Amino acid sequence: MTRPRLRATGLATAALVAAGLLATPTAASAVPAKPTPAPGKPKAAPGKPKPGKPCTPRYSPGAPSIGDPYFPDQGNGGYDVKHYDLDFSYDPATQVMDATATITAHATQNLDRFDLDFRGPEITSLTVDGKKSAFSRDGQELVVTPHGKLKAGKKFTVVVKYAGVPGPVTDPDGSIEGWIPTDDGAFVVGEPQGTPAWLPSNDTPTDKATFRFTAKVPEGLTAVGNGQLLSQRTRNGWTTFVWDSTEPMATYLATITIGTFEVTESVTPSGIPSYVAIDPRLVAGSANAVSQIPKMMEFFTGKFGPYPFASTGAIVDYAPQVGYALETQTKPIFSNTASVGTMAHEIAHQWYGNSVSPERWKDIWLNEGFATYGQWMYTEFNGGATVEATFNNSSNYGRAATSSFWQVLLADPGPMEMFSSIPYNRGAMTLHALRGKVGEEAFARILRRWAAIHRYSHAATADFVSLAERESGQDLTAFFDVWLFQKGKPTSW
Structure with a gap:
């Protein structure tokens, strides 16, 4: 994420709800027992359906979560989103959003039901492939039962129309995100779980898609979105902005911020x-x-x-x-x-966090540690403190071994600490220590290969460990153990 978005800790906590189990798939209709073949006739090849007796495909609901323990309701299974198209108007005077979201996806299993993540305003209609479909809401889950079943591999389109006042979402550490009204518009951010406040979506970093926003706002205001501005026109006191983001993007990185x-x-x-x-x-x-x-x-x-x-x-x-x-x-x-x-x-x-996103939120150090280390490198390049000096200062390795700073696992900090200084500073220190361990040439290769291999995708801590060992030719088990997987201040590596 960012800031260093050192979000405040010790604020109001939000209870984490355990992930629900998948519904048991409906049993397929029984298939008659295979008759004994006539004498002299060869048996059908094992595993192949008998001619004229095709197997009845099974359809089942998509998973209502991807199973991330930090945010158990986040993300959904059974489909892969390819594109989001959001067309809406917003009036800061009333804070009312009137929106149509069009979601293009491919089924990854035979679906008779699927979920979207949505905390936003009241839904006025919902269709799947142009047909009115049943839906219900349960917390952030928007449960959709399409008029017709969706076969694995099928491309389908969901259109959700809704209107009302979107709002913020409060995280476990007490910070806010989502749709945040300002004195002249709205500040719109989504990490780690705010985007469903204003957009029905598959809200997980592992399902990236392209985006287009068409935003209609009162004349004099500007709506700023991801990607490139395709058009801007004013008519009858309203200005419409069209933004197009053509590279895959995680939902938590989307914005359409409005203001003067x-x-x-x-x-x-x-x-x-x-x-x-x-x-x-x-x-x-x-x-x-x-x-x-x-x-x-x-x-x-x-x-x-x-x-x-x-x-x-x-x-x-x-x-x-x-x-x-x-x-x-x-x-x-x-x-x-x-x-x-x-x-x-x-x-x-x-590069690190956007193009390469975390597989699970426990991997947040891969976002914040890399961005913080980039900040340290740029500071040195720009005439400020050297990276080595920053590594050793009192906010970093200079902290006492008894500090609580060292008492959290970097590779799994938990939802209360994921935006504290630990993933940022200790993540950056881990990279600097790795640089000293493997040498300048190998470290430079690691940085570039990480960005190249996982471009527009996602990755986990284990992937980074594997890459570092491969590029350096070293066994780094002990190194990563003390920096990532143990509590306490590292003293040797």
Whole structure:
């Protein structure tokens, strides 16, 4: 995610509900016993259906969760989303959103029912492949029973129409996300579970899709989304913005933030279009950070490999109640003035966290540790403290061995600590220690290969350990054990 989005800890907790079991599939109709073949006739080949007696396919509900213990209701099984298309209007005066979400997906099993994640306003209609379909809501689960069954491999389209007031979601650590009203619009962020507040979706980092947003807002306001701006037109007091994100994106990285912005469009030295939108109150304080985006892009491309997306930019909005920044894909978003360090962190996330996303939320150090280490490297490159000095300072390895900072497993910090300083700082320290262990050349290969192998996909801690051993030619079991899988301050590795 971002900020370093060091979210506050010790705030109100949210109870985690254990994941529900899958419903037992409906039994297929009985198949008659196979008759004894006539003398002289060969038996049918084992495992092959008898001619004229095709097996009746089984249909069953898709799983209502992907089974992530941090957020047991998150994500769904049985299908793979390919594209989201959201067409909506939003009036900050009433905070009412009137929306039509069109979701294109492929069934990955024979489905007679499936779930979407949705915490948003009242649904007025729902169709699957143009046919009115039954649905029910249970917490964040939107349970859909299509008019006709969906065979594995079938492409299908779900259209959900809804209207009302979307709102924020509160996380276990007390921080908020989702659709957050501001004094001039809405600040829209989704990590780790906020996107279903305003968009029916398969809300898991492991199901990426392309996105298009068509946002209609009162004239004078700007709606800023992921990807590239396709069109903008004003008519009858309303302005419609169409944003297109053509590279696969996890739902938690989506945004369509609305407000009064000063907009700057430009192109980086390497030819990547940039769209920066800043609340007028924050222009002066964010100028230095925003001006360095092209420089950061060039620096990180040299370290991590080709930039993975077709556009870049930033959104700097005034939402002081939020208190963090987020690496929303192609345009990091800030809830207040953007600093150089935080901007570098969020730009680094475009490779690590966005293009390469975590398989499960316990792998969050792969997001935050990489982005924090990128921030440290850029600070050194930009004339600030060296990476070695940052590694050793009092916020990092200089902490006493008795500090609670060392008493959480980095590879599984839990939902209360996943956005504390532990995944950020200890994650970055792990990478710096690895750099010293395997040497500069192997470490540089590891950074670039990680971004290349898992581009537009997701990966887990075990995948990174395997890559590091492969690229370095070393057995790193003991190294990763002390840095990732044990509590306590590492003293040798």
